[in-house]
Amino acid sequence: MAKIIKHQLFFPHPPAVVWEYLTNAELITLWLMKNDFLPVLGHEFQFRINPMPQFNFDGIVHCKVLAIEPCRALSYSWNWGPGNGELTESEVNWTLTEKDNGTELDLVHRGFKGVGFMPMVDAMDTGWLQNMHKILKALNATTDGTAKA
Template sequence: MHRDLSFKWFFPHSPAAVWECLTEQEAIAEWLMKNDFKPVVGHKFNFHTKPIPKMDFDGIIYCEVLEVVPMQRLVYTWKGGPMPGVITLDTVLTWTLVAKENGTELRLEHSGFKGFKNYLSSLFMGAGWNGKIRKRLETLLNEKANATT
């Protein structure tokens, strides 16, 4: 069993504004999770959230930056499991920004969900990405735009 997630969203904000929200630690913490991210290929970082023991998840997402093309593409691993050193979810997250008239198209691909348990995880994560997480990103972009006007 294998599943990949793919979403395409439009934000009426510049690629630079969207890129900032995807790559600055403080901004990422506001719309996604607490982190120690740096947009540098090879940088290993973590996201921190509430553990879900029933899903064998310790609350830490272990990541490594694989690709950075400023204001166009950001790729990093997204791994998790029940404890440090035990990885049961091994996926890749790809953000692609496309400048459009009056804004930015943001594509999110979260690929590599393998096996039944990870298939179930992908259902929950897909609903989150396309629901509350997208909304929090949109809210942050709007707040930043309003603060500069």
């Protein structure tokens, strides 16, 4: 589990087209989530999906546009929580680069801090994730005889 999530994609479309899909609320809804995004610096908006209580998530992502450079770069905060006011904070950065008659799109999701995420990241950093997989494997092995995992 990385503290930084990165994705890179290439689209055979000009940056202006890709930009539309990142900044037009209706188009964003088509691939990401319902939202009230506006391409305005400082605009506060929300993404909404179904609550997932098992993940301590009330279904609302609280965001604010932190930086916007048309057809080139967009950053917003990405904060979520269980709905009691406690939020895990993070930041989403999009970068568009014109390349080979198309657009290279980079997504970086980072800066995780807060109640839900930090303890996990800290825990994972100590190699705990590996231990967890080992333990889970061992547990699966012992129950395989009696129940399907």
